[in-house]
Amino acid sequence: MALHSKHLLGLENVPKVDIQSILDAAVSFKEILERPIPKVPTLRHVTVVNLFFENSTRTRISFELAEKRLSADVVNFSASSSSVSKGETLIDTVRNLEAMKIDLVVMRHPMPGAPQLLAKHCSSKVINAGDGSHEHPTQALLDMMTIRETFGNFEDLRITIVGDISHSRVALSNIHGLQTMGAKVAVCGPPTLIPRALEKLGVKIYYDVDEAIANSDVLNVLRIQKERQEDGLFPSIREYHTLYGITRERMKNASRELVILHPGPINRGVELDGEVADGPQSVILQQVTNGVAVRMAILFLLSRGEGGRDELGS
């Protein structure tokens, strides 16, 4: 079963059946990762460019591993975000790469909507690996895979995203994806880090993290970037930690089943205490493993042949 779209630009408007397909396929790919030879020849014919206009070692490595484990040819293209607005345009860059026969672009870009621009003006398939503070669909899917491994399904599951929601692509993708699957999504953070009109997306907003913990099955804790303090969005790291840091003390009020996610890299002692990050309720490393599996599933499902017979002669 193929996905309904040629691209994966975001999770807003991705139908439930597609999310289901990706998560189901990811289970099989996770099995491949555990084999003696964790590699299959499926995408031998596919050339993928990892186009990163912003540093993201983790996401790029995860994609690269996923691509290599499917036997795709992989090219990495990195450019600093400061050079994006100058010189060659994004469309020219990708058309040049396309002239060298590539099939799929995995792009990280600092500006929201950049993947949409590519999808409209270039012929490759596009996977959004994070566009500004818009979406990061593969991260949300790996979060969802991890949640599903723990809880089995999403129906009425209470998931709270804690931290800097305004500048988070992870939050928006999680909100869309989880809501599509029937979960109840909330966010928690100081008012200066919660974007305007977020409640119109059907999201509950907590300003008190203890209340959030008491009413959640899953906490997805986001990284706090120190530069937000410089922007005047909260007074100090110390005060942030006091108000919103997930500490062992706070976790005492949590239900036994509460699971902690974090998209990484963790600022230990800021948004999340080390003890909790390494504790029994943390599934953070499981997320990392699932990241490769989910990305393999997406690469696989987007690369399927189009047209032709449904089944191969035996």
Add this chain to the structure above:
Amino acid sequence: METVKAKIMDEDDIRRTITRLAHEIVERNKGINGLGLCGIRTRGVFVARRLAEAIKKIEGKDIPVGVLDITLYRDDFRIKRIGPGVQVTDIPFNPDDFTVILVDDVLYTGRTSRAAMDALMDYGRPARVQLAILVDRGHRELPIKADFVGKNIPTTGRENVKVKLKEQDEIDEVILVESGE
């Protein structure tokens, strides 16, 4: 449009053929020590399980049955819309030093068997690989020959052999169909 030209095997024929194949496998391998079956999804798995049952009746012992999904190893991935999603491969024995018998319902071009061998090799290094097939309809495109053949059915290019098994199709039968223009 497809028209059914002939019914080649009914439920009893299939049962007898599987019993014979089980005998041949046991005889050729001198028992079932170090022997494992590996069914190729989808109907190969059912044939493998039936073979295992038949072998148990003969030898009084269980023979391990694995399930192999070859979607990721197909050589037509690029050009065809592939059927059902990728499913889990599950081989309950370590294929290293085992004699693994790949089991499928129909042998045709040989491409599925080729893909199955590739997939199997990624799990380990079997001592020997054999191929058991319910129906061989000819038209090979690769140099592959089955070790155990239930029935040879020569076909023309427009003919197709359909194996139906109760686990999936509510009936046990093998039919010859012809596709119209």
Add this chain to the structure above:
Amino acid sequence: MSWEVKKGPEIMSQRGWLVDKASLVLLTKARVIDPSQDLDTVTDILIERGKIKKIGDIDKKELENYHTLDLEGKILAPGFFDMHVHLREPGQEEKETITTGSTAAVAGGFTGVACMPNTNPSLDNVGVVRWVYDMAAGGPVDVHPIAAVTIGRKGTQLTDISDLYHAGVRAISNDGDPVGKADVMRRALEYSQLHDLVISTHSEEHDLAAGGVMREGEMSTRLGMKPWSSLAESVMVARDVLLAEFTGGRLHVGHISSWQSIEMVRWAKGRGVKVTCEATPHHIALTDEACATYDSSFKMNPPLGSKEDREAVIQGLIDGTIDAIATDHAPHTVEEKLVEFSFAPNGVVGLETAIGVVANELVNPEKMSWNEIVQKMAIAPREILRLPSASIQEGEVANLTLIDPEAVWKVDASKFFTKGRNTPFDGKNLHAKPLGVLNRGWILICPDARMLWS
């Protein structure tokens, strides 16, 4: 007449427009609308050497060597005037020139424009201002430069406002770099009263705009775009109306877009403050939802607002809080716009679609009449700028716009006269089409309407 000026009509002629300077023209059976003269009637108009000779029944037997333009079912109004355009010349001729901008004005049914000083060099001294007048002199479009409030539009030292007035300037503005310092704005509002100049503002408080790229709200949250609060505009409008009240200076708020700003102007007008304002066709027609595709043709400053903002703009036009409609015509090259939304420059072109969009959004749904549209697009702009009216009276200059109110046409940006292709209305069907203009002795009629000429 500058050789540059003839180029405009030449370009239009090459593209199938009828371009004539006939000395005797009889316009027949038009619906003549001029609210300044309480005129809305079907009648004939005789034009001789660019002036209105007679309105009413005209005895053709007394005429010799004359042309007629059959305007049955068409609207004839005082020439439309766009008081907010960017002609980009001097300095950014790759985006637009005075010539191409003037052809776009004619194609859009405008006989006059006021162009903003954000050129390079900026229009902050008599020399540059005179050069702009020279470039347009004798052409079919009246081009009125709006000079900068402060030197280099930097917001510190006032320009030679009196000299500029004597050179012809009737309005000053710092445009996209608004006067940030309240005391400088205060002095400008005081000093400009020497000549009853109006200060046209682009109201944007820099810190509150905070580098945003679209209006802050549900859509900016959904799209992950850097939010741009409507406060950036309304806080500045609040400041400026208070300064205008205190100083008694004349303030004109350009492209007003948020309901709070409109409320501020309404409040100030109620108190007798000398304040006027304008709204653009795109803020009349569109909301921030249009940004959903990340198409930079929907990126402008001020950004598209919420539904409430759009409703307030329309209501403000209806109740008179908003005096005029101006396009903020802001051409950019295709290359500049075909990039990530956040990187694209602000601005959309508007001259060639204004009448159609206004008809779609206001006239067809019967929110406003053609009389009111003529008031907002022809009469009020000239009044605010204290320019001679273009009223339809015997003895006056024939400064006229022709409109077919029944035409339905599809916008095709590739066929624009402006160099810009950055329209949010490409491919859209519009009602009412400008057919041509008469001004300064020129007669320019679009290809579709040529058969009306004989």
